[in-house]
Amino acid sequence: MKAEIIAVGSELLLGQIVNSNAAFLSVELAQHGIDVFYHVVVGDNEERLTDVLNQASKRSDLVILTGGLGPTKDDLTKETVAEICGKDLVYHQQSLDAITSFFEKRGQVMTENNKKQALVIEDSHVLVNHNGMAPGMVLETDQCKFVLLPGPPKEMQPMVVSELRPLLEKDNVTQEKITSRVLRFFGIGESKLAAMIDDLLVNQTNPTIAPLASEGEVTLRLTVKHYDPNISIQLLDQVEKDILSRVGEYFYGYGETTLMEVLSKQLKKHKYYIAAAESLTGGLFSSALTSISGASEIFHGSIISYATKVKENHLGVPNKIIAENGVVSAECALEMAKAVKRKLQSDIGISFTGVAGPGTQDGKKPGEVYVGICGPNDEAAVHKLKLSGNREAIRQRTINYGCFYLLNELKRWNIE
């Protein structure tokens, strides 16, 4: 079954709003094993809408429209669909009553154009709008099935869940369900990861494997189609096993999570308190850590030692270390991690020092960064990074690598 989603509204073509309805509906359709091949946005223009509808009815089995069901003159979705299907518009009594009582309740006069919202295409199945005035419609034609939904997400989404979803489930002849699993990787580029699992990508059928790069991370979305959910899980497990046997060292989590969320969970699990000594990151790590609720179980505080004198006088990095190695050095990073752990009586100290740019510092280029880690038994680790990008990218990547390195240390500490 081939589906197409058409959003009607000039405000979308002006960029005043983003077409989030298409994404919502695509996820819904995927759940029912329906492939979406096109999203289209067209303005409040009868001629162009007619063209788009004629094309859609030829190339798609299911055509879902959002928007253009309102009371004003430029709302012409149902009029145009009715026109190309040779249908009339008729009043839907239940909707008309709802609209009338809406205005009575508020003691307002119902204008004529509001009645227009109660008009539906003859022979269509009406989808009740529990959150607005314009009802939705499902119209079966010889060529395809049209679904008309209101534009406002607050009306459209609940209508899909309560009115459209039951129909989709009834129609789902194959009974094939789509199940997805997202694997998240860090510390490896999309192209390198793709190269390392190239044969799996080439031979993918069911499950399919879709790589996506974002924010210095790579995700693989595994999507399987099967009528038996247990077999779906088995197929996903097998492909995941094959993938992780190649690139497991870069894997850190499933689904919509972040490195910081995974780290936060691990720290809570091990009952570790962490403190940070932040130089180039200026509080970015601690801010991200405390953005997750329940941070007080794993975090007392941090010291932002931006200036050298704060590293020495306040944090307590030995003057000798800085004099001999400079502040942008592995030695300084290590001392910062040890010092902040001690000063704030925590189990783990982590430190970030380096050059965020745009200028150089002590002759070091932007992107030269050191991450220091001091563990519960004073296990010490320090990592050197060479990062590219602008100031913000370097700072963000620095804390991402910090989370990734610390997660690896946590594994090591708890194996040994």
Place this chain on the structure above:
Amino acid sequence: MKAEIIAVGSELLLGQIVNSNAAFLSVELAQHGIDVFYHVVVGDNEERLTDVLNQASKRSDLVILTGGLGPTKDDLTKETVAEICGKDLVYHQQSLDAITSFFEKRGQVMTENNKKQALVIEDSHVLVNHNGMAPGMVLETDQCKFVLLPGPPKEMQPMVVSELRPLLEKDNVTQEKITSRVLRFFGIGESKLAAMIDDLLVNQTNPTIAPLASEGEVTLRLTVKHYDPNISIQLLDQVEKDILSRVGEYFYGYGETTLMEVLSKQLKKHKYYIAAAESLTGGLFSSALTSISGASEIFHGSIISYATKVKENHLGVPNKIIAENGVVSAECALEMAKAVKRKLQSDIGISFTGVAGPGTQDGKKPGEVYVGICGPNDEAAVHKLKLSGNREAIRQRTINYGCFYLLNELKRWNIE
């Protein structure tokens, strides 16, 4: 000139991401007087992409594509455009060098599929990618003009501003130029601001005045059309003067700036060093301050005193203050600001303490927040906030109010 925006990527059709690129580009094109008639999303499928491109080249003069320029097998935008235009792909040396040095910097091996990103359509004008590897392209054909842009907004948006916008301005045949000026306001709601300038909004013609609310701020975009840039400036100045005579106290800056950028400039101007004592914000203020380059001129460091014992033992808030008032109090906020100023030998101390939620703290509800300020001559100010929203919204609004209050204090200190 009729334009069409085509996004290429199966992740869009699966609803994994929303097509925000189309909205961004639509706004950009509207600024240049170009009408956008269609948005289309198509998957990583050569046959369907070919159909969409053929249709677009017939019905549109300008066809902008986003996505599908990456290194993997399913990236095939430029290949397909080249194919239907009967063009070859050739290596773009500058891009190839950039990609090569990207990997050399990291000491990583460049895989073959990365070279693919340096391939461009022959005879096309290359748009340099300053934030990623895949360059953009502009290809003029007899039928239409194709513009190929990368999919990630972090790469696409700056490429449009620095590379594509100048070309659009050159093409703009109507000599009437559009000039915009954005005024930024904080501490006032959109509806209240609109009410205070209602007559200006009603009578607006040229310039037009467009209010927009976002992130607890309100912006007014003034847009004027005129052949003579000097007259445009005069028209904008006059409307700005009228607006600020009503709501000037809430105005803080022009264009794409932030409260923190304005504060940073003011601190540099007055040669003040600032230190923060952050509790509920957990480093968010210091992180935002240091995200602006040159922070070392105004910032030595901060203390993130998340736990009470850090406020007492490390920061040095008198135990008596906390015992009598609790940590979520004006008294504690004031002592935190004084203490951090003293501890980090700065000119200004600012503090944030309160309840970020979701849970209550010491019987105080989420959103009860105190901002303390201690000035160069120990001028003391403390503000109580009642904020709504989730944990992140409360934390973000807290530092926005902190910047706004401190900006007002800076004015006062330097008048007196």
